[in-house]
Amino acid sequence: MRHYLDYNATAPLRPQVREAVIQAMDLVGNASSIHAEGRKARAAIERARSQVAQLVNGDSGCVIFMSGATEANMQALTPNMKWDYETKSASHLYYSAVEHPSVLAGGRFAESQMTSIPVDENGVVDLVELRGLLEQHDGSHGVAMVAIMAVNSETGVIQPIEEIAKLAKEFDAYCHIDAVQAAGRIPLDIGQVGCTSMSLSSHKLGGPKGIGALVMAREGLEPEQLITGGPQENRNRAGTEDVQAIVGFGIAAELAFEQAQDTSNDSEMARLRGLRDRFEAGLRDLVPDVVIFGEGAARIDNCSQFAIPGMRAETMLIQLDLAGVAVSSGSACSSGKISASHVLIAMGVDAVLAGAAVRVSLGWASTTEDVEKLLSVLAKICAKHSKKLSLAL
Template sequence: MTGHRFYLDHNASAPLRPVARDAMAAAMDCTGNPSSIHGEGRSARAIVERARAQVATLVGAKPAGVIFTSGATEAAASALTPHIFVDGEERIAPRLYRSATEHPCVLDSGRFSPHVVFPLAVDEQGRLTDETLDAMFEEHDDSFGPLFVAVQLVNSETGIIQQVDEIARKVRLRGGFTLCDAVQAAGRMPIDIATLGVDFLMLSAHKIGGPAGVGALVLAAENVLPLTFIAGGGQEMRRRGGTENVVGIAGFGAAAEAAAAEAHDAAHLSDLRDSTEAGLMSICTSQGWSEKLHFYGRDAERTPNVCCFAVEGMDAQTALIAFDLAGVALSSGSACSSGKVGVSHVLSAMGVDADIAKGALRVSYGWNSTAKDMDAFLMAFDKILSRVTVLQMAQQQTQLSGAA
């Protein structure tokens, strides 16, 4: 690609932070295996353990509770199992309940059989309601065994924040287990695993400015463990086999430390998002499209970096190509599904009309976003909407001529 690019797709993957790049470059000079006892091995182990502490700090966990994985997808598959060990004693969770707006890696349900997985409906703002949760608890007979609930802290498409702490509290009172997908929350809001009250929490490095291909499953308590997903040579305290990706883990740790510092001061991102939405409204109003502009999650608590919207009559796939040609990168939803033509399962679960939802776009800012990125997006949007207006006027004229 040539020319200056403007990147507004941090929820898909954030640009690599310089501190992460530096940490990875330094780790590349370490030749030892972190499981070896010689000096080189101990040096590699020190890198891994430093990163483990950095990641733990990001979510208020103990370093011993951090299990490094190849990413959040593996973390989800590792945690989502009916076989949970508490103080070494196996407890079978025969059912999995998960919200309808979860990320695809959680919707796949890990190691649960499809016939024991039950979706939880959300309201028009994408939130789990008390009524939905009460119905779940009423439907789940404790004689079945402990229930397992998977709920994301922040939705990747809308930025909506779920009240995970309250949900997890109710699940714990019933003796159940909770997995929290905190991938999109990390670095955008403070996270404390103890305050959330969940048993397991998943993270992904490349969402916070670390490298792709590394993530973590975080345990709230070392005595509550899912059945090992990848067995092997006993790495990660025998909880995940396979030689650790020292270089990737080093970058993850550095990115986690930087993200933790940013999580408590998100005013810059809030300003960008609010200005973006104000700009969209202004442009649509000036071109006569204000009644056809829809925002999603705007009336709910959400993270400061996401704007999800749709304009009736604007096709998302066509718009994304036009934005890309204008040097602006954004998304139509989760990066795991946005490459496929279809309607967002998140917006469908929120009750959004399919014809409108197929035009939904997502702007997501991050650690290196500036007002110039926003200005470039709004300038491109203004021109794209103008072309849509001209096209629709031409189509209407053709229809009128045909009718005559």
């Protein structure tokens, strides 16, 4: 039996989503066609658009469906922006040092137009440094753009996005929030946050892979179109819509919205917090000197990134996998090879310790049995590691 504990990479498809996707496969019409079949496909897309908008308390007319959050970030991060339908260009991108690779790449900004914002030892953006950068921004060629990940995909640390957006607004800057790991785990309100845009991903919510969205804060805010051609997505992204994936995304977003709104002691996030805390307590019993990254800051309830000094992440991942437990060493989008996490390096973590980091992330199908199995296997790995060290001495 496999024990899957890598929800921050991708969540298993929820049963309700699977059923909705299967039913949507019978919608034969092109959503751009005016006949009955086309109108049915269009209605399904617009229903999903409303469900995704609800997830961030946004306007359904401001939701642009895309192939995923990477594309959404790419479209949002552009110097060519319109504000109230008039060109208001951005000349420089300021992004935190702990961003997802799709933001670190800078979208359509040149490398010379990009500046990294430092973070503290927990990976939280340094607001004083950000203010300083915005004060020094040369606005003669355009305004600034700030891009921040609401929740870090590796550590689970929550950024002060409302304060960041407020600071951006003070300096007349655009503010893009990568909300991929936050959606469904903390309440999101794009208007209350005060940002310009948010990116979302379906497969982090238990929806289909290959579908995401860019949500603009209001009408009149338009980033330059990335994929041009037809008039789909209100002329914001050309190409025939993937109706099945969009429908599945809508259902996943609706379930995630309900989950995030429930803050009771019986909520899903409270359940996951209990599992996460049980894991960390058990891990400390096994390895008293274990390092849990970001624990000094606010974190989402489903995630724990840790390192056992002297034990490489690669070794641990292989042994866990062979024992039937799936975890990861960080962002799945950057872990084709296992190396020291740029997130941890930015937090000031020693490269050797950063190379030992492993991430456990929980979700809708996670159980106590999964956590106990993980602890059991880790106990065996640690015992074997201790024995090798003793023999070496």
